[in-house]
Amino acid sequence: xxxxxxxxxxxxxxxxxxxxxxxxxxxxxxxxxxxxxxxxxxxxxxxxxxxxxxxxxxxxxxxxxxxxxxxxxxxxxxxxxxxxxxxxxxxxxxxxxxxxxxxxxxxxxxxxxxxxxxxxxxxxxxxxxxxxxxxxxxxxxxxxxxxxxxxxxxxxxxxxxxxxxxxxxxxxxxxxxxxxxxxxxxxxxxxxxxxxxxxxxxxxxxxxxxxxxxxxxxxxxxxxxxxxxxxxxxxxxxxxxxxxxxxxxxxxxxxxxxxxxxxxxxxxxxxxxxxxxxxxxxxxxxxxxxxxxxxxxxxxxxxxxxxxxxxxxxxxxxxxxxxxxxxxxxxxxx
Numbered sequence: 001x002x003x004x005x006x007x008x009x010x011x012x013x014x015x016x017x018x019x020x021x022x023x024x025x026x027x028x029x030x031x032x033x034x035x036x037x038x039x040x041x042x043x044x045x046x047x048x049x050x051x052x053x054x055x056x057x058x059x060x061x062x063x064x065x066x067x068x069x070x071x072x073x074x075x076x077x078x079x080x081x082x083x084x085x086x087x088x089x090x091x092x093x094x095x096x097x098x099x100x101x102x103x104x105x106x107x108x109x110x111x112x113x114x115x116x117x118x119x120x121x122x123x124x125x126x127x128x129x130x131x132x133x134x135x136x137x138x139x140x141x142x143x144x145x146x147x148x149x150x151x152x153x154x155x156x157x158x159x160x161x162x163x164x165x166x167x168x169x170x171x172x173x174x175x176x177x178x179x180x181x182x183x184x185x186x187x188x189x190x191x192x193x194x195x196x197x198x199x200x201x202x203x204x205x206x207x208x209x210x211x212x213x214x215x216x217x218x219x220x221x222x223x224x225x226x227x228x229x230x231x232x233x234x235x236x237x238x239x240x241x242x243x244x245x246x247x248x249x250x251x252x253x254x255x256x257x258x259x260x261x262x263x264x265x266x267x268x269x270x271x272x273x274x275x276x277x278x279x280x281x282x283x284x285x286x287x288x289x290x291x292x293x294x295x296x297x298x299x300x301x302x303x304x305x306x307x308x309x310x311x312x313x314x315x316x317x318x319x320x321x322x323x324x325x326x327x328x329x330x331x332x333x334x
Contacts, residue, residue: 014328015057015325015328015332018062018321018324018325018328019058019062021066021069021317021318021321022062022065022066022069025065025074025078025079025082026058026061026062026065026082028079029058029061029065029079029082029083029086032079032080032083033052033083033086033087034049034052036083036087036130036134037049037052037130039126043115043119043123044123044126046115047111047115047119047120047123048123048126048127050111050114051090051093051094051111052086052090058086059187059219059325060085060086060089060186060187060190061082061083061085061086061190062325063187063190063191063194063212063215063322063325064078064081064082064085064190064191064193064194065078065082065194066194066318066321066322066325067190067191067194067195067198067208067318067322068194068197068198069316069318070313070314070316070318070319070322071194071195071198071200071204071313072198073198075197077137077138077140077143077197078194078197078198080134080135080137080138081135081138081143081193081194081197082190083134084131084134084135084147085186085189085190085193087127087128087130087131087134088127088128088131088147088150088151088154088186089186090124090127091124091125091127091128091131092124092154092158092186094111094112094120094121094123094124094127095120095121095124095158096158097110097111097112097113097120098112098117098120098121098124099158099162102241111123128151131147132147135147138197140196140197142196143193143196143197146189146192146193146196147189147193150185150186150188150189153181153185154181154182154185154186156181157178157179157180157181157182157183157185158182160174160177160178160181160182161178161182161247164178164247164248165245165246165247165248165274166246166271166272166273166274167246167248167271168248168256168267168268168271168272170248170253171253172250172253172254175248175249175250175253176217176250179216179217179220179221180213180216180217182220183216183217183219183220184212184213184214184215184216184217184219184220185213185216186216187212187213187215187216187219188209188210188212188213188216189209189212190212191208191209191211191212191215192205192206192208192209192212194208195208195209203312204312204313207309207310207311207312208309208310208312208313210305210306210309211306211307211309211310211322211326212306213306214302214303214305214306214309214326215302215303215306215325215326215329217299217302218299218300218302218303218306218326218329218330219299219329221250221295221296221298221299221302222295222296222299222329222330222332224242224249224250224251224295225251225292225295225296225299226333227240227241227242227243227249227251228251228283228286228287228291228292229292240276240279240283241276243270243271243274243275243276243278243279243282244274244275244276244279245274246271246272246273246274247271248271250291250294250295250298251286251291251292251294251295252267252271252282252286252291254289254291254294254295255267255282255285255286255289255291256268258289258290258291259285259288259289263285263288264285266278266281266282266285267282267285270282296330299329299330300330303326303327303329303330306326307323307326307327310322310323
């Protein structure tokens, strides 16, 4: 019944409407972020504010806040950890853009394109350090355990992705392992931490962690699909970036498995070479093999697992919002 209501509600509610449920708390988190970015090192202030104010969805902190509200209310530690989650996410973006040699994110020049790779790496390190300094204020060993394991998993995911780059033999299973560690783990940490600070029992904590994990997987899979169906303006980055970086994402992995040998070899060569020049031809093959539809199907399966995990929560507008966010993640075009 909840899922049916969510589908109906989705016709009349959008992401901005969901955000309104935590708008006051989100403003408090933003204020905390600005305060924590204050440094006597001018470049840290400049880059930090540039990245933080660049138009991101603030999805991960929002998940933590919605979980907290669904479980009874938000306290100061929820706000601190929402900011911590955003700092960690921002640090990973800074490092990602350096590794990927990206020059466009969210429709703006990346920090490394503006200030250079060295500055981006160092400010990313500063944000990581600040995040750990902030989390200590909760005086909660469980929080520190979760976030230390999360940042380790993210680093492992980045290394696994690097190992998979330019490797057309990467399997679906290997790719899902990468996105589980690199992307989904921070979603999972956000929702789990919301439960931990609310002092929920282990069963609820684990269920909400599954919700976050599956939502994160769905979110990344749709990002993969959008690289072959959105416009540059919608996506906020250059189309074909994944191909140019030699990343064997799920649409490419599936297209190789379904295409005739000659066409499969076009994709294989493009992955090996990291070639944007082949994007137009690869795009046609991706379309002909229905690889985008397959990727979206996998994302929808993850969303259903996420929604099922929310059965641990009592009915409320905040639970409904979590359902809607899961469904929004696969219907968005940006």
